[in-house]
Amino acid sequence: MRKHGRVVRRAILSLASAALALSMAGVAYAEVFEGTRAANNYVGTSTSDRVELYAGDDTALGRGGADKLFGGRGQDRLDGEDSRDTLFGGVGDDVLVGGPGEDQLFGASGNDTIYTGTSEGPDKESDEISCGEGNDTVYVSGQDHSGHNMDSSCENVFSY
Numbered sequence: 001m002r003k004h005g006r007v008v009r010r011a012i013l014s015l016a017s018a019a020l021a022l023s024m025a026g027v028a029y030a031e032v033f034e035g036t037r038a039a040n041n042y043v044g045t046s047t048s049d050r051v052e053l054y055a056g057d058d059t060a061l062g063r064g065g066a067d068k069l070f071g072g073r074g075q076d077r078l079d080g081e082d083s084r085d086t087l088f089g090g091v092g093d094d095v096l097v098g099g100p101g102e103d104q105l106f107g108a109s110g111n112d113t114i115y116t117g118t119s120e121g122p123d124k125e126s127d128e129i130s131c132g133e134g135n136d137t138v139y140v141s142g143q144d145h146s147g148h149n150m151d152s153s154c155e156n157v158f159s160y
Helices: none
Strands: 010-012 020-023 032-034 040-043 050-052 059-061 068-070 077-079 086-088 095-097 104-106 113-118 128-130 137-141 156-159
Touching: none
Parallel strands: 010 032, 020 040, 032 050, 040 059, 050 068, 059 077, 068 086, 077 095, 086 104, 095 113, 104 128, 113 137, 137 156
Antiparallel strands: none
């Protein structure tokens, strides 16, 4: 988006109580999205995005690029998809999905569910996982859990 001949690289939306759905899939320069207090649905770009969500049950899909997705209060779903993503769950019972790439997945307070990529096979991509407070569950792709750097706050670990 151009404003006065310059590329706008930051989108700030402030809606007091309306739900928001935003797709920036065709935008090459989207970098920062700040959510609202209502529920937000965000679909990122093929470049690196930074998404900061607040209150509400939000969904953020990072797509390509090394994304940084920050959940807020509420039950958020953060999915980095491809590349090396960093996902922060925030307060609430969140779902974090790492996908391909060496991801950093950080739950916080709440009963979080975390899905990792694989640490087996030719890619051998390992994720860094910290569950935080609450009764958290981690699903590891493949049988080898040792390829991931997982802290002791992760109570339930399963393969899928």
